[in-house]
Amino acid sequence: MDDLIAARSLMGLSLGFHIIFACIGMVMPFMMAVAHYKWNTTGKEKYYILTKSWSKGVAIFFVTGAVSGTLLSFELGLLWPTFMKHAGPIFGMPFSLEGTAFFVEAIALGFYMYGWGKFSKWFHWFTGVLVGISGVASGVLVVAANAWMNSPAGFNYQDGVYSNIDPLKAMMNDAWFTQALHMTIAAFSATGFAVAGIHAYHYYKGNYRAFHKSAFRIALAIGAIAAFLQPISGDISAKDIAKRQPAKLAAMEAHYHTEPKAPLIIGGIVDEKSESVKYAIRLPGFLSFLAHGNFDETVTGLDQFPKDERPPVAITHYSFQVMVACGMLMMLVGFIFIISRWKYAHILERKWFLMLVILCTPLGFIAVEAGWMVTELGRQPWIIYGIMKTKDALTPMPGIQYSFYMFAGIYLLLAVMVSWLMNRQIRYINEHRSLPKII
Amino acid sequence: MLEIVIIFFWISILLYILLGGADFGAGILEIFSSQQNKIRIRTLTYHTIGPVWEANHMWLIIAIVILFVAFPDIYATFSTYLHIPVLLMLIGIIARGTAFIFRHYDAYQDGTSQKLYNFIFMASSLFTAFILGIIGGALISHNIPATATHFLDIYVLSWVTPFTLATGVLSTIICVFLAATYLIGESNKAEDKDYFRKKSFRFSIVIFAWGGIALLIGKITDVPLLNMMLKSKWSLSCFILSGISLMYYWRIIRSGEKWRPRIAAGAVIMWIMATAGVVIHPEIITFKDQAGLSFYNSAAGTLTIRYLAWALLIGGIFIIPGVIHLIVSFQAKE
Ligand code: HDD
Ligand code: HEM
Ligand code: HEM
Numbered sequence: 120m121d122d123l124i125a126a127r128s129l130m131g132l133s134l135g136f137h138i139i140f141a142c143i144g145m146v147m148p149f150m151m152a153v154a155h156y157k158w159n160t161t162g163k164e165k166y167y168i169l170t171k172s173w174s175k176g177v178a179i180f181f182v183t184g185a186v187s188g189t190l191l192s193f194e195l196g197l198l199w200p201t202f203m204k205h206a207g208p209i210f211g212m213p214f215s216l217e218g219t220a221f222f223v224e225a226i227a228l229g230f231y232m233y234g235w236g237k238f239s240k241w242f243h244w245f246t247g248v249l250v251g252i253s254g255v256a257s258g259v260l261v262v263a264a265n266a267w268m269n270s271p272a273g274f275n276y277q278d279g280v281y282s283n284i285d286p287l288k289a290m291m292n293d294a295w296f297t298q299a300l301h302m303t304i305a306a307f308s309a310t311g312f313a314v315a316g317i318h319a320y321h322y323y324k325g326n327y328r329a330f331h332k333s334a335f336r337i338a339l340a341i342g343a344i345a346a347f348l349q350p351i352s353g354d355i356s357a358k359d360i361a362k363r364q365p366a367k368l369a370a371m372e373a374h375y376h377t378e379p380k381a382p383l384i385i386g387g388i389v390d391e392k393s394e395s396v397k398y399a400i401r402l403p404g405f406l407s408f409l410a411h412g413n414f415d416e417t418v419t420g421l422d423q424f425p426k427d428e429r430p431p432v433a434i435t436h437y438s439f440q441v442m443v444a445c446g447m448l449m450m451l452v453g454f455i456f457i458i459s460r461w462k463y464a465h466i467l468e469r470k471w472f473l474m475l476v477i478l479c480t481p482l483g484f485i486a487v488e489a490g491w492m493v494t495e496l497g498r499q500p501w502i503i504y505g506i507m508k509t510k511d512a513l514t515p516m517p518g519i520q521y522s523f524y525m526f527a528g529i530y531l532l533l534a535v536m537v538s539w540l541m542n543r544q545i546r547y548i549n550e551h552r553s554l555p556k557i558i
Numbered sequence: 559m560l561e562i563v564i565i566f567f568w569i570s571i572l573l574y575i576l577l578g579g580a581d582f583g584a585g586i587l588e589i590f591s592s593q594q595n596k597i598r599i600r601t602l603t604y605h606t607i608g609p610v611w612e613a614n615h616m617w618l619i620i621a622i623v624i625l626f627v628a629f630p631d632i633y634a635t636f637s638t639y640l641h642i643p644v645l646l647m648l649i650g651i652i653a654r655g656t657a658f659i660f661r662h663y664d665a666y667q668d669g670t671s672q673k674l675y676n677f678i679f680m681a682s683s684l685f686t687a688f689i690l691g692i693i694g695g696a697l698i699s700h701n702i703p704a705t706a707t708h709f710l711d712i713y714v715l716s717w718v719t720p721f722t723l724a725t726g727v728l729s730t731i732i733c734v735f736l737a738a739t740y741l742i743g744e745s746n747k748a749e750d751k752d753y754f755r756k757k758s759f760r761f762s763i764v765i766f767a768w769g770g771i772a773l774l775i776g777k778i779t780d781v782p783l784l785n786m787m788l789k790s791k792w793s794l795s796c797f798i799l800s801g802i803s804l805m806y807y808w809r810i811i812r813s814g815e816k817w818r819p820r821i822a823a824g825a826v827i828m829w830i831m832a833t834a835g836v837v838i839h840p841e842i843i844t845f846k847d848q849a850g851l852s853f854y855n856s857a858a859g860t861l862t863i864r865y866l867a868w869a870l871l872i873g874g875i876f877i878i879p880g881v882i883h884l885i886v887s888f889q890a891k892e
Binding site: 175178179182183185186187188189190192193194195196197200201203204205207208209211212214215216217218219221222223225226229230284285286287514515516517522525529533536540543544 | 615616618619620622623624626627628630631633634635636637638641644645648649651652655656658659660663664709713858859861862865866869870872873876877880881883884
């Protein structure tokens with residue numbers, strides 16, 4: 120493995136790991152707050168247990184998110200010193216604000232976790248909501264940094280010199296809004312579906328049904344609403360990219376040749392050598408419509424870019440399709456849920472419906488990972504779009520592959536440990552119908 | 559504006575050393591305690607450090623963010639030359655953070671898994687504190703070769719020296735000292751208080767002795783630190799202040815009080831750090847064969863610094879009262 124590939128893989132792996140915990144850290148507190156609200160208003164035991172067990176989930180994920188995030192803030196320098204040397208002062212604004220958001224989050228979490236019985240019940244509840252608000256704020260802020268890499272702003276660049284740096288303008292770059300919107304909604308749909316799936320499974324198995332039923336409904340309600348908004352926001356993103364990063368759009372649609380009435384390609388196998396897609400379904404004019412809102416418009420293809428400025432096509436295209444497919448499925452399940460909640464409550468008890476929800480457990484996170492693959496790979500070969508190439512940002516330190524293997528092992532271990540821990544929490548509650556004691 | 563950023567940087571580093579150090583130290587202290595005392599420490603640390611644990615950790619991140627936003631050269635150089643120890647430190651931080659949380663949130667508090675978490679927690683506390691000391695030692699010892707070309711010279715020998723090993727040991731001792739002193743004030747039982755008071759006192763003597771040895775090792779292996787310290791009246795003053803603080807600490811440690819020993823212990827460590835900082839001032843990263851990097855010769859543009867300073871000031875308004883409130887709310891009841 121050469122150092123560039125190793126470093127890119129390590130960066131992708133670390134971010135791909137972090138994002139799971141970040142999403143859960145943003146959304147779980149809100150679910151916990153809903154359960155807590157119901158406990159405060161109804162006084163039913165099951166809501167108390169639910170609140171407490173979700174809050175433990177929040178704590179476990181928060182710490183794993185925090186350590187993986189700490190790792191990232193060093194890793195940017197360990198792997199891409201040249202990038203950070205130039206980009207740090209430009210895109211640092213959101214990171215410095217994010218510090219405050221994290222702090223507020225950590226402090227609020229301290230109050231919440233250790234504050235049972237110490238504060239008035241609504242103040243205590245509010246600290247839980249604050250955990251969620253600051254979590255979302257930090258997510259939105261850090262996406263501004265990534266958006267800047269896609270849509271550099273706030274500086275002048277000439278012959279390797281970065282001048283007239285304005286960090287505020289850099290933060291307010293064109294890509295921030297669409298990316299942050301799409302990312303935040305994604306966090307809600309992914310976490311909502313994942314949590315709903317796990318509780319649906321236990322409900323299905325007949326474990327402590329009153330508890331798992333409430334849990335599954337709260338989580339799925341959140342997931343379903345988000346799953347509805349997701350494709351709308353995805354469409355805004357795609358139109359935005361068509362203007363801003365035509366090479367990325369062309370790669371994710373495997374659109375090689377510039378043409379009017381461009382077809383939308385669904386499925387198929389990309390052959391990068393012959394620059395074609397085999398065995399695909401083609402909907403004529405639909406790509407033009409999705410990219411520009413008009414069936415006849417010309418869509419820029421990869422042929423407009425020199426070979427060394429094209430992103431990898433096959434993997435970007437497959438990732439995009441995976442994301443959209445997951446999104447459509449989740450929207451469908453969300454639709455069934457909302458309709459049933461409203462009119463046909465018995466459907467929610469049906470085995471097939473529970474089975475469907477169980478099958479959807481990983482879909483949101485698969486879509487999140489695939490979406491980031493589209494964003495990051497679609498930007499290649501650039502690390503700062505149009506300004507600096509990824510290969511020029513690499514550290515001179517050799518042997519990055521060993522770091523990659525090591526961290527791959529560590530992440531695998533952590534993922535296994537966290538799942539095991541969560542499973543033990545739930546098993547305990549199923550067995551004892553009460554909360555595990557802490558020391 | 560640059561000054562504000564620099565002050566925030568040093569405050570974050572200092573708070574990380576003091577609060578984070580106490581936190582690392584609690585893990586190390588467990589290693590050097592009998593089985594029964596281990597449980598005592600564990601229960602206490604959960605109740606006192608638990609609530610603020612996350613916040614401690616943040617100080618390091620603030621410092622790193624300040625570095626890469628305002629002093630990108632320092633950040634890039636630091637993470638290139640000290641790539642390996644930084645990597646090791648990160649592994650330690652991951653292992654520690656997860657082991658800490660796992661051992662408290664595992665639903666079944668049974669034997670084997672708890673043993674494993676405890677082992678990882680203790681081992682990684684020791685390891686991380688040691689590596690942090692090595693990194694600190696490497697930054698101040700004028701041993702990073704800016705012009706070398708050989709892998710070992712650039713990436714390994716710059717931080718593996720007798721002197722950095724000595725500062726590594728010193729930082730572990732400092733952590734234990736801080737933890738023991740902190741825990742005196744958190745104990746409710748007289749016997750616990752007594753236990754931590756003794757530990758704290760013993761480790762204060764070890765710091766004194768080992769600090770001397772570390773300087774001597776530096777002197778023997780040609781680290782220019784001692785000579786430079788003797789020449790600069792500012793760093794000499796800091797050094798003397800650390801001595802005075804230590805004597806004050808020795809005088810009041812018997813009292814078993816809560817706050818004065820803590821403040822004195824914090825002052826000892828603060829002045830030791832200040833001595834090292836002032837010796838290499840204005841440099842932050844020292845090189846073997848050329849002038850080092852300082853906050854002044856590597857600062858980012860004025861607009862970046864100005865926005866960062868504002869972000870830090872505004873953040874401070876939110877954070878500092880929050881942290882204080884958090885600590886006060888969860889003080890052990892007398
Ligand atoms: C639950 C997860 C999820 C789902 C169901 C979808 N997405 Fe997505 N998508 C993401 C999660 C995501 C993401 C992981 O959050 C990304 C990566 C970068 C970003 O801002 O969001 C993303 C990126 C992303 C991008 C690239 C943005 C950029 O590079 O700036 C586009 C064009 C779309 N999405 C479009 C869609 C469309 C048309 C969807 C229709 C169903 C869709 N996404 C569903
Ligand atoms: C959490 C969400 C994110 C995920 C999952 C993600 C994913 C990835 C992936 C898969 C790569 C490797 C691309 C390749 O193989 O070329 C990568 C590279 C990179 N990402 Fe992201 N990214 C995320 C957000 C960010 C953010 C917010 C930043 C902002 C600093 C960032 C900075 C980088 C850098 C510096 C690289 C290396 C250069 C490159 O290959 O383009 N990423 N990321
Ligand atoms: C777009 C991608 C990212 C998102 C949405 C995101 C979001 C989050 C969130 C919500 C948390 C809180 C953890 C929790 O509550 O579980 C977190 C933690 C953290 N993230 Fe990220 N992050 C992203 C990428 C990054 C990158 C690229 C960096 C580093 C440069 C980073 C640095 C951190 C740090 C240092 C923490 C720990 C803070 C703490 O101790 O609370 N994140 N992130």
